Amino acid sequence: MDTAALADRLLAVVAAAVPDVERVGDLRRLPGGASRETWSFTVQRSSGATDRLVVRRDPPGAPPSGIALEAALLAAAARAGVPVPPVVAAGDAAGGLGSAFVVMAFVEGETIPRRILRDEQWAPARAVLTEQCGAALAAVHRIPLAAVPGLPEGDPLTQLRALLDRLGQPHPAFELAFRWLEGNRPPPSAPAVVHGDFRNGNLIVGPEGIRAVLDWELAHVGDPVEDLGWLCVKAWRFGAPAEVGGFGSVGQLLDAYRRAGGGAVPEPALRWWQVLGTLRWGIICIVQATTHLVGAVRSVELAAIGRRVCEVEWDLLELLP
Amino acid sequence: MTGGAGVPEPPGPGASPPGGAGGGWPPHDVPGAADLVAAVGEFLEAEVLEATEGRTRFLVRVAVNALAMVGRELVLGPAMADEHRRRLAALGVADERALAAAIRSGALDERAAEVRAVVRATVADKLAVANPRYLEAGPGPGA
Numbered sequence: 001m002d003t004a005a006l007a008d009r010l011l012a013v014v015a016a017a018v019p020d021v022e023r024v025g026d027l028r029r030l031p032g033g034a035s036r037e038t039w040s041f042t043v044q045r046s047s048g049a050t051d052r053l054v055v056r057r058d059p060p061g062a063p064p065s066g067i068a069l070e071a072a073l074l075a076a077a078a079r080a081g082v083p084v085p086p087v088v089a090a091g092d093a094a095g096g097l098g099s100a101f102v103v104m105a106f107v108e109g110e111t112i113p114r115r116i117l118r119d120e121q122w123a124p125a126r127a128v129l130t131e132q133c134g135a136a137l138a139a140v141h142r143i144p145l146a147a148v149p150g151l152p153e154g155d156p157l158t159q160l161r162a163l164l165d166r167l168g169q170p171h172p173a174f175e176l177a178f179r180w181l182e183g184n185r186p187p188p189s190a191p192a193v194v195h196g197d198f199r200n201g202n203l204i205v206g207p208e209g210i211r212a213v214l215d216w217e218l219a220h221v222g223d224p225v226e227d228l229g230w231l232c233v234k235a236w237r238f239g240a241p242a243e244v245g246g247f248g249s250v251g252q253l254l255d256a257y258r259r260a261g262g263g264a265v266p267e268p269a270l271r272w273w274q275v276l277g278t279l280r281w282g283i284i285c286i287v288q289a290t291t292h293l294v295g296a297v298r299s300v301e302l303a304a305i306g307r308r309v310c311e312v313e314w315d316l317l318e319l320l321p
Numbered sequence: 322m323t324g325g326a327g328v329p330e331p332p333g334p335g336a337s338p339p340g341g342a343g344g345g346w347p348p349h350d351v352p353g354a355a356d357l358v359a360a361v362g363e364f365l366e367a368e369v370l371e372a373t374e375g376r377t378r379f380l381v382r383v384a385v386n387a388l389a390m391v392g393r394e395l396v397l398g399p400a401m402a403d404e405h406r407r408r409l410a411a412l413g414v415a416d417e418r419a420l421a422a423a424i425r426s427g428a429l430d431e432r433a434a435e436v437r438a439v440v441r442a443t444v445a446d447k448l449a450v451a452n453p454r455y456l457e458a459g460p461g462p463g464a
Binding site: 170171172173174175176178179300301303304307308310311313314317 | 379380383384386387390416417418420421422424425427436437439440441443444445447448450451452455456
């Protein structure tokens, strides 16, 4: 399907949901997203108004990547009070676009972490981000599990162990982390919907703070504290000092989470998940370098990430008691 | 101006390239491997960076960083490898794989402090090559 054909089909799909749509324009593919395509486009309404929309779909012919689940998550997240792009339409492979898709509103704002953390223009956002992250995560963890059947689940520590073994590279610092994690598991919280990649970079931010939480591809059923720990991983501070995403303190985050109804999280539990998240990021770095080394994707960027693994090892040594 | 025999004058009285510090090995001539890598890095930084934008410019920066890493590894690598062998031998393990396995199995649990010190020293060496600013300043330049 070429771009013009896709535009025609999009018009039909959107018109079924928004009756006075007359024309689709400015359709272009956005960078990133190997497993799911993202396109932005505009629709002209008969009133003269123009709306900007985004469509995410599985590449035609590719195995389904869970777009249907993403659509269900976005809808359930909105109902729970998580700021997300409003869903306009969604469908499966028979739904008109040739593969499963979800159409959502385009949300204006900044997503580049270093700008959010450094530019004067986003200083007002930085002042409220920790509070809003606590509230947004409390809302994510309120999503009823029954609203999103089919989410994967599993023990992250067991999964990371298997992944590192499959990669086959020895990392004594990671073994120290595994030993500590295995011997110091906190009591589990009640299972909840876990976003899985909630951090600076996956948030659309305006001067007033979080406008939308993106990238639900790693959502799963698990311990909600996992999301809080991941937000405290050093890589997501992008060089800024504050422990939570480069903009806040752990105390502020836990307090905001609790006040928003997320429950009281003991700091040792958060620290356990922070160590697990840090280990996870280190293993992701190895995966990325391996992608380059086995020739799946040759890239100087992926190659260089392999040499960032020792940064993560250092972080772990600093975190482990 | 010539230095005689139709050869250009060298750049200063008695100027000669520094011996040994260029990260190269005999019988190769100067510039050594590290000097060559530095020359390519300087070229990328001084000229290619200016001529590019967007994603390519970002990747030029990544390439400059990677070359600087190679340069440091060429200069520091041999001594670090010796030191690493010595540290592992003191723990009675042959290599990183054996150390990882011993930590995992608990075989070195009774020497935990020693193991921790060895791992820390090894990671510090890796960082001194990969990103020395990470050790100096805490948060490094990142991606």
